[in-house]
Amino acid sequence: VEAAIPTEDRLRLEQGKWLLTSPLATSKDVSDKIGISEDSTFIICPIRGYFGRTRPDVWEWLAAKSSSKG
Numbered sequence: 001v002e003a004a005i006p007t008e009d010r011l012r013l014e015q016g017k018w019l020l021t022s023p024l025a026t027s028k029d030v031s032d033k034i035g036i037s038e039d040s041t042f043i044i045c046p047i048r049g050y051f052g053r054t055r056p057d058v059w060e061w062l063a064a065k066s067s068s069k070g
Helices: 027-034 056-068
Strands: 010-014 017-020
Touching (some): 010 056
């Protein structure tokens, strides 16, 4: 992830868990971009809305990325 996605377009939640923003069309495109191999276990899914409890920096990152799309 760090090698394939620019710093401003990624937020590490914890080891092996990231939030990403990408202009790529599909989750498969993102998988290919970050080089996930077929023998790995992973899930990539788009986020269109969110709710929950987490660190303040996560909410700030999500809000900034959501507002930059408009």
